[in-house]
Amino acid sequence: MDEIDRQIVMCLGQDARRSLADIGGEVGxxxxxxNERIRRLTASGVIRRFTIDADAEALGFAVTAFVFVGLAPDADETAFRAVATEHPAIVECQHITGSWNYLIKIRVASLAGIETFLDDFKRQRLIARSETMIALSTVVEPPFKPRER
Structure with a gap:
Protein backbone atom coordinates (compact mmCIF):
# COMPACT_ATOMS: atom_id res chain seq x y z
CA MET A 1 0.00 0.00 0.00
CA ASP A 2 1.49 3.33 -1.05
CA GLU A 3 0.59 6.97 -0.39
CA ILE A 4 -1.90 7.07 -3.30
CA ASP A 5 -3.71 4.03 -1.85
CA ARG A 6 -3.90 5.85 1.50
CA GLN A 7 -5.34 8.94 -0.20
CA ILE A 8 -7.95 6.82 -1.99
CA VAL A 9 -8.96 5.16 1.29
CA MET A 10 -9.23 8.59 2.94
CA CYS A 11 -11.42 9.88 0.08
CA LEU A 12 -13.72 6.87 0.41
CA GLY A 13 -13.76 7.24 4.20
CA GLN A 14 -15.12 10.78 3.80
CA ASP A 15 -17.69 9.75 1.19
CA ALA A 16 -17.96 6.15 -0.04
CA ARG A 17 -20.26 7.29 -2.88
CA ARG A 18 -17.66 9.65 -4.32
CA SER A 19 -17.14 9.12 -8.03
CA LEU A 20 -14.03 7.38 -9.31
CA ALA A 21 -13.35 10.36 -11.59
CA ASP A 22 -13.49 12.75 -8.62
CA ILE A 23 -11.11 10.57 -6.60
CA GLY A 24 -8.83 10.24 -9.61
CA GLY A 25 -8.73 14.01 -9.97
CA GLU A 26 -7.66 14.37 -6.35
CA VAL A 27 -4.96 11.69 -6.41
CA GLY A 28 -3.77 12.21 -9.99
CA ASN A 35 -11.07 1.47 -9.89
CA GLU A 36 -8.24 -1.08 -10.09
CA ARG A 37 -6.66 0.18 -6.88
CA ILE A 38 -10.02 0.03 -5.04
CA ARG A 39 -10.55 -3.51 -6.33
CA ARG A 40 -7.06 -4.50 -5.10
CA LEU A 41 -7.55 -2.77 -1.71
CA THR A 42 -10.86 -4.61 -1.27
CA ALA A 43 -9.41 -7.98 -2.31
CA SER A 44 -6.48 -7.59 0.12
CA GLY A 45 -8.80 -6.68 3.02
CA VAL A 46 -7.61 -3.10 3.47
CA ILE A 47 -11.12 -1.96 2.53
CA ARG A 48 -13.48 -4.29 4.40
CA ARG A 49 -16.83 -2.78 3.42
CA PHE A 50 -18.61 0.30 2.17
CA THR A 51 -21.17 1.68 4.59
CA ILE A 52 -23.40 4.59 5.48
CA ASP A 53 -23.50 7.05 8.37
CA ALA A 54 -27.08 6.96 9.64
CA ASP A 55 -28.69 9.09 12.34
CA ALA A 56 -29.28 6.56 15.14
CA GLU A 57 -31.87 8.70 16.89
CA ALA A 58 -33.86 9.20 13.69
CA LEU A 59 -33.89 5.40 13.31
CA GLY A 60 -35.30 4.99 16.81
CA PHE A 61 -32.11 4.19 18.76
CA ALA A 62 -32.10 7.14 21.14
CA VAL A 63 -30.13 5.59 24.01
CA THR A 64 -26.38 5.01 23.88
CA ALA A 65 -24.82 3.03 26.72
CA PHE A 66 -21.44 1.59 27.55
CA VAL A 67 -21.43 -1.74 29.33
CA PHE A 68 -18.43 -3.17 31.15
CA VAL A 69 -18.78 -6.96 31.14
CA GLY A 70 -17.23 -9.61 33.34
CA LEU A 71 -17.54 -13.08 31.86
CA ALA A 72 -18.96 -15.91 33.92
CA PRO A 73 -16.18 -18.20 35.22
CA ASP A 74 -17.47 -21.10 33.13
CA ALA A 75 -18.39 -18.98 30.10
CA ASP A 76 -17.17 -20.05 26.70
CA GLU A 77 -15.37 -16.93 25.46
CA THR A 78 -15.71 -18.07 21.84
CA ALA A 79 -19.48 -18.33 22.35
CA PHE A 80 -19.53 -14.87 23.95
CA ARG A 81 -17.68 -13.39 20.97
CA ALA A 82 -20.02 -15.11 18.52
CA VAL A 83 -23.12 -13.77 20.29
CA ALA A 84 -21.57 -10.29 20.56
CA THR A 85 -20.68 -10.25 16.87
CA GLU A 86 -24.28 -10.95 15.88
CA HIS A 87 -26.17 -9.01 18.56
CA PRO A 88 -28.11 -6.18 16.90
CA ALA A 89 -27.72 -3.69 19.78
CA ILE A 90 -23.91 -3.82 19.81
CA VAL A 91 -22.15 -1.02 17.97
CA GLU A 92 -18.65 -1.78 19.28
CA CYS A 93 -17.08 -4.44 21.48
CA GLN A 94 -13.52 -4.26 22.82
CA HIS A 95 -11.56 -6.86 24.79
CA ILE A 96 -9.94 -4.77 27.54
CA THR A 97 -7.46 -4.94 30.40
CA GLY A 98 -8.32 -4.41 34.05
CA SER A 99 -11.06 -5.87 36.19
CA TRP A 100 -13.51 -6.22 33.28
CA ASN A 101 -13.21 -8.50 30.26
CA TYR A 102 -15.03 -6.42 27.64
CA LEU A 103 -16.34 -2.91 27.04
CA ILE A 104 -19.42 -2.87 24.83
CA LYS A 105 -21.12 0.13 23.24
CA ILE A 106 -24.81 -0.37 22.53
CA ARG A 107 -27.59 1.65 20.87
CA VAL A 108 -31.14 0.85 21.95
CA ALA A 109 -34.55 2.49 21.67
CA SER A 110 -35.15 2.95 25.40
CA LEU A 111 -33.75 2.26 28.84
CA ALA A 112 -35.69 -1.00 28.85
CA GLY A 113 -33.57 -2.01 25.86
CA ILE A 114 -30.49 -2.03 28.09
CA GLU A 115 -32.16 -4.51 30.41
CA THR A 116 -33.18 -6.68 27.46
CA PHE A 117 -29.62 -6.55 26.14
CA LEU A 118 -28.19 -7.74 29.47
CA ASP A 119 -30.84 -10.46 29.77
CA ASP A 120 -29.81 -11.84 26.36
CA PHE A 121 -26.31 -12.57 27.68
CA LYS A 122 -27.31 -13.61 31.20
CA ARG A 123 -29.84 -16.11 29.88
CA GLN A 124 -27.02 -17.85 28.01
CA ARG A 125 -24.80 -17.72 31.12
CA LEU A 126 -22.13 -15.74 29.29
CA ILE A 127 -21.70 -12.85 31.75
CA ALA A 128 -21.45 -12.86 35.52
CA ARG A 129 -21.46 -9.14 36.16
CA SER A 130 -21.76 -5.84 34.38
CA GLU A 131 -21.64 -2.10 34.91
CA THR A 132 -23.58 0.21 32.63
CA MET A 133 -23.00 3.89 31.90
CA ILE A 134 -25.53 5.86 29.87
CA ALA A 135 -24.20 8.53 27.52
CA LEU A 136 -25.81 11.93 28.05
CA SER A 137 -24.54 13.27 24.74
CA THR A 138 -22.02 12.37 22.07
CA VAL A 139 -19.18 14.66 21.06
CA VAL A 140 -17.34 12.44 18.53
CA GLU A 141 -18.63 9.16 17.16
CA PRO A 142 -17.83 6.89 14.22
CA PRO A 143 -20.62 6.39 11.65
CA PHE A 144 -23.66 4.51 12.94
CA LYS A 145 -24.29 1.38 10.90
CA PRO A 146 -27.76 0.02 11.59
CA ARG A 147 -27.96 -3.76 11.90
CA GLU A 148 -30.82 -6.15 11.31
CA ARG A 149 -33.00 -6.31 14.44
Whole structure:
Protein backbone atom coordinates (compact mmCIF):
# COMPACT_ATOMS: atom_id res chain seq x y z
CA MET A 1 0.00 0.00 0.00
CA ASP A 2 1.49 3.33 -1.05
CA GLU A 3 0.59 6.97 -0.39
CA ILE A 4 -1.90 7.07 -3.30
CA ASP A 5 -3.71 4.03 -1.85
CA ARG A 6 -3.90 5.85 1.50
CA GLN A 7 -5.34 8.94 -0.20
CA ILE A 8 -7.95 6.82 -1.99
CA VAL A 9 -8.96 5.16 1.29
CA MET A 10 -9.23 8.59 2.94
CA CYS A 11 -11.42 9.88 0.08
CA LEU A 12 -13.72 6.87 0.41
CA GLY A 13 -13.76 7.24 4.20
CA GLN A 14 -15.12 10.78 3.80
CA ASP A 15 -17.69 9.75 1.19
CA ALA A 16 -17.96 6.15 -0.04
CA ARG A 17 -20.26 7.29 -2.88
CA ARG A 18 -17.66 9.65 -4.32
CA SER A 19 -17.14 9.12 -8.03
CA LEU A 20 -14.03 7.38 -9.31
CA ALA A 21 -13.35 10.36 -11.59
CA ASP A 22 -13.49 12.75 -8.62
CA ILE A 23 -11.11 10.57 -6.60
CA GLY A 24 -8.83 10.24 -9.61
CA GLY A 25 -8.73 14.01 -9.97
CA GLU A 26 -7.66 14.37 -6.35
CA VAL A 27 -4.96 11.69 -6.41
CA GLY A 28 -3.77 12.21 -9.99
CA UNK A 29 -4.94 8.93 -11.54
CA UNK A 30 -7.35 7.90 -14.27
CA UNK A 31 -10.79 6.53 -13.41
CA UNK A 32 -9.74 3.02 -14.42
CA UNK A 33 -6.56 3.20 -12.31
CA UNK A 34 -8.58 4.28 -9.26
CA ASN A 35 -11.07 1.47 -9.89
CA GLU A 36 -8.24 -1.08 -10.09
CA ARG A 37 -6.66 0.18 -6.88
CA ILE A 38 -10.02 0.03 -5.04
CA ARG A 39 -10.55 -3.51 -6.33
CA ARG A 40 -7.06 -4.50 -5.10
CA LEU A 41 -7.55 -2.77 -1.71
CA THR A 42 -10.86 -4.61 -1.27
CA ALA A 43 -9.41 -7.98 -2.31
CA SER A 44 -6.48 -7.59 0.12
CA GLY A 45 -8.80 -6.68 3.02
CA VAL A 46 -7.61 -3.10 3.47
CA ILE A 47 -11.12 -1.96 2.53
CA ARG A 48 -13.48 -4.29 4.40
CA ARG A 49 -16.83 -2.78 3.42
CA PHE A 50 -18.61 0.30 2.17
CA THR A 51 -21.17 1.68 4.59
CA ILE A 52 -23.40 4.59 5.48
CA ASP A 53 -23.50 7.05 8.37
CA ALA A 54 -27.08 6.96 9.64
CA ASP A 55 -28.69 9.09 12.34
CA ALA A 56 -29.28 6.56 15.14
CA GLU A 57 -31.87 8.70 16.89
CA ALA A 58 -33.86 9.20 13.69
CA LEU A 59 -33.89 5.40 13.31
CA GLY A 60 -35.30 4.99 16.81
CA PHE A 61 -32.11 4.19 18.76
CA ALA A 62 -32.10 7.14 21.14
CA VAL A 63 -30.13 5.59 24.01
CA THR A 64 -26.38 5.01 23.88
CA ALA A 65 -24.82 3.03 26.72
CA PHE A 66 -21.44 1.59 27.55
CA VAL A 67 -21.43 -1.74 29.33
CA PHE A 68 -18.43 -3.17 31.15
CA VAL A 69 -18.78 -6.96 31.14
CA GLY A 70 -17.23 -9.61 33.34
CA LEU A 71 -17.54 -13.08 31.86
CA ALA A 72 -18.96 -15.91 33.92
CA PRO A 73 -16.18 -18.20 35.22
CA ASP A 74 -17.47 -21.10 33.13
CA ALA A 75 -18.39 -18.98 30.10
CA ASP A 76 -17.17 -20.05 26.70
CA GLU A 77 -15.37 -16.93 25.46
CA THR A 78 -15.71 -18.07 21.84
CA ALA A 79 -19.48 -18.33 22.35
CA PHE A 80 -19.53 -14.87 23.95
CA ARG A 81 -17.68 -13.39 20.97
CA ALA A 82 -20.02 -15.11 18.52
CA VAL A 83 -23.12 -13.77 20.29
CA ALA A 84 -21.57 -10.29 20.56
CA THR A 85 -20.68 -10.25 16.87
CA GLU A 86 -24.28 -10.95 15.88
CA HIS A 87 -26.17 -9.01 18.56
CA PRO A 88 -28.11 -6.18 16.90
CA ALA A 89 -27.72 -3.69 19.78
CA ILE A 90 -23.91 -3.82 19.81
CA VAL A 91 -22.15 -1.02 17.97
CA GLU A 92 -18.65 -1.78 19.28
CA CYS A 93 -17.08 -4.44 21.48
CA GLN A 94 -13.52 -4.26 22.82
CA HIS A 95 -11.56 -6.86 24.79
CA ILE A 96 -9.94 -4.77 27.54
CA THR A 97 -7.46 -4.94 30.40
CA GLY A 98 -8.32 -4.41 34.05
CA SER A 99 -11.06 -5.87 36.19
CA TRP A 100 -13.51 -6.22 33.28
CA ASN A 101 -13.21 -8.50 30.26
CA TYR A 102 -15.03 -6.42 27.64
CA LEU A 103 -16.34 -2.91 27.04
CA ILE A 104 -19.42 -2.87 24.83
CA LYS A 105 -21.12 0.13 23.24
CA ILE A 106 -24.81 -0.37 22.53
CA ARG A 107 -27.59 1.65 20.87
CA VAL A 108 -31.14 0.85 21.95
CA ALA A 109 -34.55 2.49 21.67
CA SER A 110 -35.15 2.95 25.40
CA LEU A 111 -33.75 2.26 28.84
CA ALA A 112 -35.69 -1.00 28.85
CA GLY A 113 -33.57 -2.01 25.86
CA ILE A 114 -30.49 -2.03 28.09
CA GLU A 115 -32.16 -4.51 30.41
CA THR A 116 -33.18 -6.68 27.46
CA PHE A 117 -29.62 -6.55 26.14
CA LEU A 118 -28.19 -7.74 29.47
CA ASP A 119 -30.84 -10.46 29.77
CA ASP A 120 -29.81 -11.84 26.36
CA PHE A 121 -26.31 -12.57 27.68
CA LYS A 122 -27.31 -13.61 31.20
CA ARG A 123 -29.84 -16.11 29.88
CA GLN A 124 -27.02 -17.85 28.01
CA ARG A 125 -24.80 -17.72 31.12
CA LEU A 126 -22.13 -15.74 29.29
CA ILE A 127 -21.70 -12.85 31.75
CA ALA A 128 -21.45 -12.86 35.52
CA ARG A 129 -21.46 -9.14 36.16
CA SER A 130 -21.76 -5.84 34.38
CA GLU A 131 -21.64 -2.10 34.91
CA THR A 132 -23.58 0.21 32.63
CA MET A 133 -23.00 3.89 31.90
CA ILE A 134 -25.53 5.86 29.87
CA ALA A 135 -24.20 8.53 27.52
CA LEU A 136 -25.81 11.93 28.05
CA SER A 137 -24.54 13.27 24.74
CA THR A 138 -22.02 12.37 22.07
CA VAL A 139 -19.18 14.66 21.06
CA VAL A 140 -17.34 12.44 18.53
CA GLU A 141 -18.63 9.16 17.16
CA PRO A 142 -17.83 6.89 14.22
CA PRO A 143 -20.62 6.39 11.65
CA PHE A 144 -23.66 4.51 12.94
CA LYS A 145 -24.29 1.38 10.90
CA PRO A 146 -27.76 0.02 11.59
CA ARG A 147 -27.96 -3.76 11.90
CA GLU A 148 -30.82 -6.15 11.31
CA ARG A 149 -33.00 -6.31 14.44
Missing amino acids: LSTSAV
